[in-house]
Amino acid sequence: MKSILTLLAALTLTAIAGDSAHWWRGNLHSHSYWSDGDDFPESIAELYKTNGYHFLAFTDHNTLHLTNKWVNTETGKSAKVAFSKYAARWPKEWLETREGKDGKTEVRLKFLAEYRGKFEEPDRFLILQSEEITDRWKTAPIHMNAHNLREVIKPRGGDSVTQTISNNVAAVLEQRQRTGQPIFLHVNHPNFGSAITPEELLQVRDARFFELFNGHPTVWNNGNSTNRTPSMDRLWDIVLTRRLAELKYPVMYGLGTDDGHNYHTNRVGASNPLRGWVWVRSAKLTPESLIAALEAGDFYSSSGVKLRELRQDAKGISLEIEAQPGVTYTTQFIGTRRGYDARNEPVRNAAGDALRVSHTYSKDVGAVLAEVKGAKASYTPKGDEIYVRAKIISSKPHPNPPQTGDVEIAWTQPIVPTAQ
DSSP states (O other): HHHHHHHHHHHHHHHTSSSSOOOEEEOBBBTTTTTSSOOOOHHHHHHHHTOSSSEEEEOBTTTOOSSOOOOEEESSSSSHHHHHHHHSSSSSOOOOEEOOTTEEEEEEOHHHHHHGGGBOOOOOOOOEEEEEEEEEEEEEEEEEEESSSSSSSOOOOOOSSSHHHHHHHHHHHHHHHHHEEEEEEEOTTTGGGOOOOHHHTTTOOOOOOEEEOOOTTTSSSTBBBTTBBOOOHHHHHHHHIIIIIOOOOOOEEEHHHOOOOOOOOOOSSSSOSSSSSEEEEESSSSSSHHHHHHHTTEEEEESSEEEEEEEEEEEEEEEEOOOOOTTTTTEEEEETTTOOOOEEEOBOTTTTTTOOOOEEETTTEEEEEEEEEEEEEEEEEEOOOEEEEEEEEEEOOOOSSSTTOOOOEEEEOOOOOOOE
């Protein structure tokens, strides 16, 4: 499997190097009536397209939009509101309804092949065929999104959190190898249900992406002292440091996503759309080009901050923010230096038993190496950094935050500096 991944990575870099590039905005996590969302795919696709997105993935739980499914228009999650909007937007011949067993009206959900043509345009908007592979180990919900699938992937399970993740990653790689179709996978919301600790996540070599920011209110992006989960930034730094320094594994990249379920009422506590996204720099707005760019780390994640320019390679990071009037910006360059204090200790209960929560680490892990105020910032490595990444923090409150007090942020992907 290692040789296959090496070849895919080489092809990825070749594809990007040979093409001119554009920035494309996209959401890689959304739910509809096909699982536990409260709106129709057509309504959701139109929402994203009209709000300036270029690509969207429907990631309904353990399903693709390929088989007949009927939903009740009078009961269930926001059903009356959603159907009223849907019926008003589309002509009668588009709606396929019937009387259900309880006498209530049901409407058939359209297949992806039926509705995607209403929205997709070359170099304007693309819909990815995706799935949230929804698995579990004991009480831990293990969820992963797979994009540009050809077939549904059934959860594989496992004897531990790490094995469960590994088995599902292997299933995605198997489909990619067998079909020859580029398929992209990321691990979802590690803190949701206290599902995945940093120590568990970092062990899966072929898990290269995770959700750094997720718009759902109960995924605890900022950590949660009650259940002893770290912030996603802290988790990322632990994972990066130990993967690169100890295991010699590849970089893990951090994604911004929505995880939208609730489309009719915007508030803290609801899982609303338009909260987090990625900007991907690729030659074309196609699944192949987007996945190649993502796998090369040529993207950044955002919950509101937009970059005018981003240049980064092994020699450093340079960026310029598309600044808004009256908003201040602080860029933190974060990383871990070689020779860091590598001691880490599990958290134990009164009986001395280790708990399945994040270990404790020194402040050397994920230290702020430099901090710059203003719309432009750059960092030139000294040569002893294991990795460096940039976090751009604005003073602007998020307009619809998953957690009270959130401000708009952007995150660049880690670089591994060239030793000097």
